[in-house]
Amino acid sequence: MLCIHFTLVLEQDQILKIWFAKQDVQNQFVAIHEQKRPLDSLRDQTAKLKTKLETYQKLLLKYSTTSPHPSQPTNITYTKLLETDFDHLFWNDGLFTDRREPWAINANTQHGMRQIAYYDQAKEEIRRLGWEARRVMRWDIDSHRLLSTYLYQLQTHILVEDAQPIDLPLINHPALSLLSGLGKISAARMIINQKLVRIFNLQADWNTGLREILHCTPSQEGDNELKISWYNQIQKIQNMYVKKMLSLNTGFVTILEGVEDVIQTDNQANNNIQIDSEGITNTDGDSSDDLSVEDIDLEWEDVHEAMM
Numbered sequence: 001m002l003c004i005h006f007t008l009v010l011e012q013d014q015i016l017k018i019w020f021a022k023q024d025v026q027n028q029f030v031a032i033h034e035q036k037r038p039l040d041s042l043r044d045q046t047a048k049l050k051t052k053l054e055t056y057q058k059l060l061l062k063y064s065t066t067s068p069h070p071s072q073p074t075n076i077t078y079t080k081l082l083e084t085d086f087d088h089l090f091w092n093d094g095l096f097t098d099r100r101e102p103w104a105i106n107a108n109t110q111h112g113m114r115q116i117a118y119y120d121q122a123k124e125e126i127r128r129l130g131w132e133a134r135r136v137m138r139w140d141i142d143s144h145r146l147l148s149t150y151l152y153q154l155q156t157h158i159l160v161e162d163a164q165p166i167d168l169p170l171i172n173h174p175a176l177s178l179l180s181g182l183g184k185i186s187a188a189r190m191i192i193n194q195k196l197v198r199i200f201n202l203q204a205d206w207n208t209g210l211r212e213i214l215h216c217t218p219s220q221e222g223d224n225e226l227k228i229s230w231y232n233q234i235q236k237i238q239n240m241y242v243k244k245m246l247s248l249n250t251g252f253v254t255i256l257e258g259v260e261d262v263i264q265t266d267n268q269a270n271n272n273i274q275i276d277s278e279g280i281t282n283t284d285g286d287s288s289d290d291l292s293v294e295d296i297d298l299e300w301e302d303v304h305e306a307m308m
Contacts, residue, residue, distance in 0.1 A: 014063045018073050021056040026091060028052050029081070050078050130217030133210050134226060140203055141229050147196040154189045200237050207234055 028049040057075065064072050076090045084090060089110075150168055170176070170188045179187060210230070214223065 011063075011067045014059070014066065015073075018056065018059045018063055021052070021059050022073070024052045025049065025056050025081075030086075046082075049081070053078055053081060126217055129213060130220065133213040133217070134220060134223075136206075137210055137226060137230055140199060140206070141226075141233060143199045144196075144203065144233050147192055147199060151189065151192045151196055154185055154192065203230075203234060204237060 028045065032045045032049060053076075060073055060075055074090050076084070081090070150170070153168065168188065170191065171184050176184045176187055214227065
């Protein structure tokens with residue numbers, strides 16, 4: 001019994017020495033990473049690190065000889081140590097602090113825990129991708145609606161010098177102050193048109209990718225309404241493009257003036273696009289609320305294929 005007690009005490013003493021030696025290695029490692037002094041000083045610090053690591057390795061070799069347990073403190077070469085970061089497995093002190101816990105001494109348990117952590121991290125990344133996709137879709141939808149409304153107001157405005165001033169912030173921008181009323185409206189049309197065509201292009205380019213992201217990421221509250229809004233705007237772009245009322249080219253002015261009757265005709269046929277008395281302000285209304293998610297996805301795909 002006394003011999004067993006002596007062996008345990010000796011083993012405990014050895015493991016503590018290894019731990020303290022490892023702490024010296026870690027402290028020196030941190031000092032090197034924080035080093036901001038000249039190169040000569042950095043070389044001196046790395047030389048100290050190598051010396052401390054050699055001390056750790058000697059203690060580790062002695063321990064593995066006298067106490068050949070399946071679970072041994074981690075060894076590492078000097079070259080490999082210089083390449084590690086602070087989250088490397090070498091810095092895990094579980095063997096010293098929790099020797100009876102499976103996660104500290106069992107390699108399979110450690111591997112399984114790492115895989116679970118990787119899986120949880122991947123799930124979180126996918127969830128965040130879903131957030132970002134929905135956020136950019138809402139931004140696109142709002143920009144589409146606002147710019148369409150502004151451009152429609154400009155195109156339906158009576159272009160004469162004594163007409164009532166149109167209430168748009170851009171018209172009163174200091175950059176347009178030297179232009180006449182007609183010149184301000186023409187300049188504003190070109191500026192808003194360029195931004196609107198950019199939004200149309202983004203929606204057309206992102207349509208397939210965003211649809212796939214929505215399908216592959218966890219659903220969120222408001223997804224059905226978001227899909228309907230996006231689908232209606234994509235269909236509006238496709239309808240205008242097919243009827244040559246729209247060119248996805250910033251060199252052309254998008255023709256919204258006179259389009260209202262045509263879109264209203266389409267509305268009666270498919271009940272997907274709505275226009276109120278002030279212009280294109282509700283292209284993403286609730287007209288498709290009776291469609292299921294699967295129906296929306298299928299129609300979304302049909303619209304995208306028609307635009308290809």
